[in-house]
Amino acid sequence: MLCWKPVGTESLERLAARIRHGALEAVSPTRCAGCERPGELVCPDCLERFNLIDPRHSCLRCGAPHGDLVCTECTPREESGAGAECELWAGGPDRCLAVAEFAEPLSRMIRAYKDAGEQRLFGPFAEMLLDCAQHAERVAGERYGDVLSATDAIVFVPATAAAFRRRGFDHMEAIARHLSELAGIPLVDVLVKLGDADQRVLGRMGRQARARDAYRVLERVDERRILLLDDVITTGATIVAATRTLRGAGAVHVDALALARVLQ
Ligand SMILES: [Zn+2]
Numbered sequence: 001m002l003c004w005k006p007v008g009t010e011s012l013e014r015l016a017a018r019i020r021h022g023a024l025e026a027v028s029p030t031r032c033a034g035c036e037r038p039g040e041l042v043c044p045d046c047l048e049r050f051n052l053i054d055p056r057h058s059c060l061r062c063g064a065p066h067g068d069l070v071c072t073e074c075t076p077r078e079e080s081g082a083g084a085e086c087e088l089w090a091g092g093p094d095r096c097l098a099v100a101e102f103a104e105p106l107s108r109m110i111r112a113y114k115d116a117g118e119q120r121l122f123g124p125f126a127e128m129l130l131d132c133a134q135h136a137e138r139v140a141g142e143r144y145g146d147v148l149s150a151t152d153a154i155v156f157v158p159a160t161a162a163a164f165r166r167r168g169f170d171h172m173e174a175i176a177r178h179l180s181e182l183a184g185i186p187l188v189d190v191l192v193k194l195g196d197a198d199q200r201v202l203g204r205m206g207r208q209a210r211a212r213d214a215y216r217v218l219e220r221v222d223e224r225r226i227l228l229l230d231d232v233i234t235t236g237a238t239i240v241a242a243t244r245t246l247r248g249a250g251a252v253h254v255d256a257l258a259l260a261r262v263l264q
Pocket residue numbers: 032033034035036037042043044045046047
């Protein structure tokens with residue numbers, strides 16, 4: 001004989017959500033955003049293929065993979081001596097860290113997240129950022145010590161108004177909210193992007209010029225140590241402009257953490 005147990009509203013809602021999820025899975029099963037294989041959003045094979053950046057040898061200034069001695073990414077080539085100041089990176093983050101080089105399959109996953117509607121990737125991406133920072137603290141404590149544990153606030157680089165309209169969501173906000181929950185560090189949503197151009201449609205020079213001072217803050221962040229998140233560091237212009245704005249608003253320390261670093 002069947003025993004019909006009464007269920008509360010909350011569990012009914014959960015049940016309904018599970019049924020909806022199940023129906024959706026039947027019509028359109030979850031596929032890996034890197035290789036389309038059915039199953040998980042990020043499959044173990046694709047994770048294996050990431051060109052992970054080793055925090056023991058990365059460039060502290062720009063996050064490039066092999067810049068612990070002289071960095072060819074942020075040090076002007078004509079002045080290849082160590083310590084040559086690069087105008088672009090002046091006033092940039094105190095330290096920079098990225099999960100992996102911008103290459104397949106991570107680049108494809110980022111595109112799937114931002115422009116192909118796979119918004120559930122905010123979870124795996126937040127976990128990758130957390131794992132990257134914790135790993136750096138563990139294996140390269142003298143370089144990235146406290147990168148997470150001394151942070152007072154997580155701030156993200158916001159999307160342009162045009163990108164927000166096109167995508168219907170702020171891709172970094174979703175990641176930052178989840179990372180904030182995972183790490184137990186408050187999210188402070190203070191940066192606002194000025195201007196309407198999407199960074200990717202501008203050339204390198206235009207991008208540098210456009211990104212400079214293109215942010216403002218909604219409130220001051222006096223005395224805060226900030227972990228600034230972005231998806232991809234390309235020239236560095238965006239992350240440097242956002243960092244300068246945060247410093248101008250009182251931040252005492254800014255570290256940058258990104259999913260990927262483009263090598264020029
Ligand atoms: Zn895959």
